[in-house]
Amino acid sequence: MRQSKLFTKTIKENPKDEVSINAQLLIRAGFIDKLTAGVYSYLPLGLRVLKKIQNIVREEMNKIDGQEILMPALTPKEIWETTKRWDEIDVLFKMDGSGGKEYALGSTHEEVVTPLVKKFVKSYKDLPVAVYQVQDKFRNEPRAKSGLLRGREFNMKDLYSFHKDEKDFEDYYEKSKQAYLNIFERCGLEAKVVEASGGVFSKFSHEFQVFTEYGEDIVFSCTKCDHHQNQEIVEQASEQKCKTCGGKLEKNKAIEVGNIFPLKTKFTDAFKFKYLDKDGKEKPVLMGCYGVGPSRVMGSIVEIHNDENGMIWPEAVAPFKVHLISLCKDGDIKKADKLYEDLTEAGVEVLYDDRDGVRAGEKFSDSDLIGIPNRVVISSKTLESDSVEIKERVSGKENMIKIKDLKF
Amino acid sequence: MRQSKLFTKTIKENPKDEVSINAQLLIRAGFIDKLTAGVYSYLPLGLRVLKKIQNIVREEMNKIDGQEILMPALTPKEIWETTKRWDEIDVLFKMDGSGGKEYALGSTHEEVVTPLVKKFVKSYKDLPVAVYQVQDKFRNEPRAKSGLLRGREFNMKDLYSFHKDEKDFEDYYEKSKQAYLNIFERCGLEAKVVEASGGVFSKFSHEFQVFTEYGEDIVFSCTKCDHHQNQEIVEQASEQKCKTCGGKLEKNKAIEVGNIFPLKTKFTDAFKFKYLDKDGKEKPVLMGCYGVGPSRVMGSIVEIHNDENGMIWPEAVAPFKVHLISLCKDGDIKKADKLYEDLTEAGVEVLYDDRDGVRAGEKFSDSDLIGIPNRVVISSKTLESDSVEIKERVSGKENMIKIKDLKF
Numbered sequence: 001m002r003q004s005k006l007f008t009k010t011i012k013e014n015p016k017d018e019v020s021i022n023a024q025l026l027i028r029a030g031f032i033d034k035l036t037a038g039v040y041s042y043l044p045l046g047l048r049v050l051k052k053i054q055n056i057v058r059e060e061m062n063k064i065d066g067q068e069i070l071m072p073a074l075t076p077k078e079i080w081e082t083t084k085r086w087d088e089i090d091v092l093f094k095m096d097g098s099g100g101k102e103y104a105l106g107s108t109h110e111e112v113v114t115p116l117v118k119k120f121v122k123s124y125k126d127l128p129v130a131v132y133q134v135q136d137k138f139r140n141e142p143r144a145k146s147g148l149l150r151g152r153e154f155n156m157k158d159l160y161s162f163h164k165d166e167k168d169f170e171d172y173y174e175k176s177k178q179a180y181l182n183i184f185e186r187c188g189l190e191a192k193v194v195e196a197s198g199g200v201f202s203k204f205s206h207e208f209q210v211f212t213e214y215g216e217d218i219v220f221s222c223t224k225c226d227h228h229q230n231q232e233i234v235e236q237a238s239e240q241k242c243k244t245c246g247g248k249l250e251k252n253k254a255i256e257v258g259n260i261f262p263l264k265t266k267f268t269d270a271f272k273f274k275y276l277d278k279d280g281k282e283k284p285v286l287m288g289c290y291g292v293g294p295s296r297v298m299g300s301i302v303e304i305h306n307d308e309n310g311m312i313w314p315e316a317v318a319p320f321k322v323h324l325i326s327l328c329k330d331g332d333i334k335k336a337d338k339l340y341e342d343l344t345e346a347g348v349e350v351l352y353d354d355r356d357g358v359r360a361g362e363k364f365s366d367s368d369l370i371g372i373p374n375r376v377v378i379s380s381k382t383l384e385s386d387s388v389e390i391k392e393r394v395s396g397k398e399n400m401i402k403i404k405d406l407k408f
Numbered sequence: 409m410r411q412s413k414l415f416t417k418t419i420k421e422n423p424k425d426e427v428s429i430n431a432q433l434l435i436r437a438g439f440i441d442k443l444t445a446g447v448y449s450y451l452p453l454g455l456r457v458l459k460k461i462q463n464i465v466r467e468e469m470n471k472i473d474g475q476e477i478l479m480p481a482l483t484p485k486e487i488w489e490t491t492k493r494w495d496e497i498d499v500l501f502k503m504d505g506s507g508g509k510e511y512a513l514g515s516t517h518e519e520v521v522t523p524l525v526k527k528f529v530k531s532y533k534d535l536p537v538a539v540y541q542v543q544d545k546f547r548n549e550p551r552a553k554s555g556l557l558r559g560r561e562f563n564m565k566d567l568y569s570f571h572k573d574e575k576d577f578e579d580y581y582e583k584s585k586q587a588y589l590n591i592f593e594r595c596g597l598e599a600k601v602v603e604a605s606g607g608v609f610s611k612f613s614h615e616f617q618v619f620t621e622y623g624e625d626i627v628f629s630c631t632k633c634d635h636h637q638n639q640e641i642v643e644q645a646s647e648q649k650c651k652t653c654g655g656k657l658e659k660n661k662a663i664e665v666g667n668i669f670p671l672k673t674k675f676t677d678a679f680k681f682k683y684l685d686k687d688g689k690e691k692p693v694l695m696g697c698y699g700v701g702p703s704r705v706m707g708s709i710v711e712i713h714n715d716e717n718g719m720i721w722p723e724a725v726a727p728f729k730v731h732l733i734s735l736c737k738d739g740d741i742k743k744a745d746k747l748y749e750d751l752t753e754a755g756v757e758v759l760y761d762d763r764d765g766v767r768a769g770e771k772f773s774d775s776d777l778i779g780i781p782n783r784v785v786i787s788s789k790t791l792e793s794d795s796v797e798i799k800e801r802v803s804g805k806e807n808m809i810k811i812k813d814l815k816f
Contacts, residue, residue, distance in 0.1 A: 035520060072447045093503050094503065
């Protein structure tokens with residue numbers, strides 16, 4: 001894409017009403033725009049990142065047999081009454097509709113997905129089923145000051161799985177753990193599996209936490225083995241030591257980027273969702289839910305990968321692979337145009353800074369702020385040796401390379 | 409995709425609470441599920457169709473220099489007060505949030521996009537700008553009984569363009585007309601451009617209407633030329649004849665599938681969005697909006713393309729290109745599996761009816777209902793001549809063809 005056509009521009013000053021690094025950098029670089037507290041628009045560069053994260057999530061969900069669906073955000077009161085959560089979930093946005101109908105905006109979708117899947121599952125032959133969606137969710141958060149980390153409207157991937165017995169459920173739950181670790185690794189995040197409380201129906205659930213001093217969560221990690229527990233679990237325990245190896249616990253700050261939860265029969269009971277087993281008997285369906293927020297992952301990546309000059313996108317989620325910066329004048333502009341076209345034709349995603357009348361220094365600082373992994377500078381000077389200068393955003397390493405040898 | 413893994417199943421009876429053909433067929437075939445009046449979930453087959461329509465729309469919007477963004481559904485009261493539409497739009501869903509904050513769910517996005525684009529446009533050099541999004545919108549409809557044609561939550565592509573003068577605006581408006589006609593043609597819909605009222609700021613706007621006896625709109629068409637006007641325009645006119653050629657007018661029922669609207673300075677004035685022209689003077693920005701609803705297009709396609717046995721998807725928006733139906737038994741099952749794998753590997757989208765224990769007649773009627781353009785039957789009998797039987801859904805034409813000669 002030609003940067004001269006991009007309607008957004010970078011902003012020099014940090015926005016005054018944002019305290020989080022992710023919101024500050026994403027707004028300054030023109031990736032997102034704040035509409036009101038906890039509510040953001042995704043601008044062209046930001047939407048490209050969000051979509052890349054969503055697609056990584058989709059690929060990993062498809063690998064564990066997730067079938068993609070799309071449920072509504074607008075949900076009728078009745079389904080929330082069935083599970084008694086109309087009053088229980090304090091962050092539910094509620095609305096009056098025409099004809100005296102009441103609605104809530106989905107903050108989670110167990111109430112929609114359980115009766116939906118029930119319609120198609122009668123016998124053990126129809127199980128297991130795993131469905132997921134990528135969709136915006138809504139929470140009436142009292143505080144929303146962490147940028148993309150805690151939104152009132154935020155993007156979510158939620159998968160729900162349905163099983164005929166404990167064994168089948170447990171197997172899937174373990175597979176989902178690995179799928180989640182794959183997602184975070186592909187997004188450039190080192191996430192730890194953390195034991196968390198499981199509610200009434202299950203001893204434990206699991207969170208995926210990325211350690212950073214800017215995190216809002218506290219995780220207790222064993223200093224000897226790789227076992228991690230959240231604060232709630234540790235505070236409930238009689239002794240504050242690792243339950244796996246007895247090692248000493250260490251406190252870490254972290255951002256929660258995902259969680260998986262054994263719901264067992266909590267919702268299937270409420271919706272009377274049973275199946276007919278081989279032996280002709282009606283049995284309860286076991287359920288799990290698995291959540292990861294692509295918008296929150298996007299914010300987390302920025303919190304982790306930045307320096308004093310701006311963002312540093314991991315290649316798999318970067319808005320573009322190459323930031324081609326032209327400092328060419330007059331007749332050489334055509335050569336820069338040709339390099340842009342050749343790279344694009346070769347399938348390389350290029351943001352081409354073809355802006356006229358913008359100083360080199362400004363182009364470089366914009367490029368650092370936007371954080372595309374590979375910066376390629378073409379100028380009348382580099383063209384003297386038929387070359388360009390490549391700089392890796394993450395390491396700062398610079399190299400001259402012949403144009404004919406360029407490869408991405 | 410293997411049909412044995414698809415969690416949805418077809419339903420024999422028409423749903424009792426649906427009167428529209430599109431909702432009846434889409435629900436029976438397992439493309440959508442009704443959560444409550446005017447609110448539907450998209451199931452795997454339906455979501456594939458919706459995404460294909462969305463991508464056709466994206467391609468045509470990108471061609472007219474639209475930059476994709478994504479705005480929130482949750483919008484603060486203030487922006488609607490700026491344009492005095494908080495009370496004016498009667499279908500706005502309104503909510504109370506924490507801290508006494510009030511919100512509306514976006515039924516349209518002029519109030520979000522205008523101040524957003526204003527932040528980045530200072531001078532004539534920054535214009536024109538065209539941005540669009542593909543997103544769910546919400547309308548508190550008193551009646552919602554037309555399936556995907558009139559939802560309380562529905563999918564929408566809305567593009568907004570911003571210009572420095574009338575000429576630039578008019579040129580873009582005409583380009584958008586053609587882009588819209590391309591969209592509908594690619595989706596298998598024959599849409600007519602229909603003159604409609606333009607409100608205070610412009611004499612006319614334009615609707616895109618598909619003629620069908622099941623439509624809710626009335627269009628007056630000239631019997632001599634290709635001029636069409638909506639009911640409002642005709643009723644306001646002194647004479648009921650074609651204003652282009654004087655020809656007689658004919659009444660048609662139609663479904664509105666899109667509309668484009670010259671907003672001129674209606675919203676840019678409200679948000680004080682001006683630009684600095686070449687001559688150093690502040691001038692008003694002219695604006696247009698352009699809407700097409702992918703979910704409504706999906707419903708319209710079903711209304712138009714169906715027969716007594718089910719839906720008939722145009723290839724560009726079909727959930728799959730080929731419905732491969734195996735009637736094979738025992739050793740021949742492997743041959744059907746291999747054909748499925750070969751086609752998939754060749755990049756053909758195949759729904760593979762590999763279901764065990766389902767009669768041929770049931771497989772055929774499911775296939776007709778689902779409406780994939782090409783049905784390919786493989787059985788022990790067709791394999792005797794190393795062949796399959798191909799049936800075109802739209803024409804019903806059947807042919808035997810050697811497997812090695814199969815091409816899609």
